[in-house]
Structure formats: structure tokens, C-alpha cells
Amino acid sequence: MNIICSENQKKIDSYINGSLGGDELKKFVNHVKGCNECMEELKINYSLLKALDQLEKGDELSEDFDAELEKGIDEYLGKQRRGFILKVISYVSAFIISLAFGIVFSIFFFRHEGIDFLEKGKEETFMIDFDGVPDFMNDVKKMNNDYNDNLIEYIHSLKLEDERQESADE
Numbered sequence: 001m002n003i004i005c006s007e008n009q010k011k012i013d014s015y016i017n018g019s020l021g022g023d024e025l026k027k028f029v030n031h032v033k034g035c036n037e038c039m040e041e042l043k044i045n046y047s048l049l050k051a052l053d054q055l056e057k058g059d060e061l062s063e064d065f066d067a068e069l070e071k072g073i074d075e076y077l078g079k080q081r082r083g084f085i086l087k088v089i090s091y092v093s094a095f096i097i098s099l100a101f102g103i104v105f106s107i108f109f110f111r112h113e114g115i116d117f118l119e120k121g122k123e124e125t126f127m128i129d130f131d132g133v134p135d136f137m138n139d140v141k142k143m144n145n146d147y148n149d150n151l152i153e154y155i156h157s158l159k160l161e162d163e164r165q166e167s168a169d170e
């Protein structure tokens with residue numbers, strides 16, 4: 001048995017009694033889903049512990065422990081997937097919104113303030129305030145900065161082209 005499996009199998013009891021949470025639970029479920037050995041071990045322990053628990057409480061015994069276990073795992077994975085999709089949706093919409101703001105502002109200020117408003121080190125003409133943006137949105141901030149940098153580069157290339165044209169005209 002490899003180390004991951006033995007580490008995982010130490011957590012079987014905690015999984016069954018529901019005390020596993022967060023990243024530990026995620027790692028555990030992802031592993032047993034892809035590891036027959038650990039899944040078998042989990043199934044055996046699950047039926048044993050659940051049966052003992054039900055007997056102790058005087059509850060009726062479950063008819064199919066395996067099915068019950070798999071249902072629990074699938075429910076957990078379904079919840080994870082929904083959480084992930086929501087995260088992606090909020091990420092994408094926030095990106096589109098901030099990009100749209102970036103474009104609108106840069107076009108607007110480009111006309112009125114010239115090109116220096118985007119330069120680093122000088123006083124900023126405008127600023128989009130990112131306060132309160134959750135950490136997973138850092139990539140969006142980075143993309144906005146990249147957009148800004150690319151724009152500066154493009155503007156510089158236009159300027160150089162202009163200067164070349166002017167000196168050629170003279």
C-alpha cells in the first residue's frame with residue numbers, strides 16, 4: 001500500500017462519523033473515487049460502523065450500505081461541482097465587467113487626457129478601486145494590468161511610428 005492510501009485509510013473513521021471537512025474531505029473523496037483499494041476499505045468500514053451505530057440506537061438496519069455510501073459521495077461531489085461552476089460564473093462576469101470598465105475609461109480618458117494617464121509612476125488620472133474583490137479574482141486584476149500594459153505598448157509604437165513619419169516628412 002502506498003503512503004497516500006495509508007494516509008487516506010486513517011481518515012476513514014472520521015469520514016464515516018462526519019468529522020472530516022474542508023480540504024481534507026475533498027482530498028479524501030477524490031482519492032477513494034479513483035482508488036479501488038481505499039474504496040473497498042471504506043465500504044467495509046462503512047457498513048460495519050453504520051450497522052453498529054444503528055443497532056446501538058435501535059434503528060432499523062440499512063438495506064444497502066454500499067448504495068448509501070455511494071449516494072453520500074455523489075451528493076458531496078455534486079455540491080462541489082455546483083460550487084465550482086458558480087465560482088467560474090462569478091469570475092467570468094467580474095472579468096467582463098472590469099474589462100468593460102477598463103475599455104470605456106481608457107477610451108474616454110484617451111480623448112481628453114492624452115496618453116500619459118496610463119503611465120506608471122505618474123499621478124494616475126483615474127483608478128478602478130478593487131477593494132473588496134475576493135482573492136480568487138487576483139487573476140482578473142492581473143488581466144486588467146496586462147491590458148493596461150499592452151495598451152501602453154501599443155500607444156508607444158504608434159508614437160514611434162508618428163515620429164518616424166514626421167522626420168521622414170521633414
Ligand SMILES: [Zn+2]
Binds near residue numbers: 005006
Ligand atoms: Zn488508495
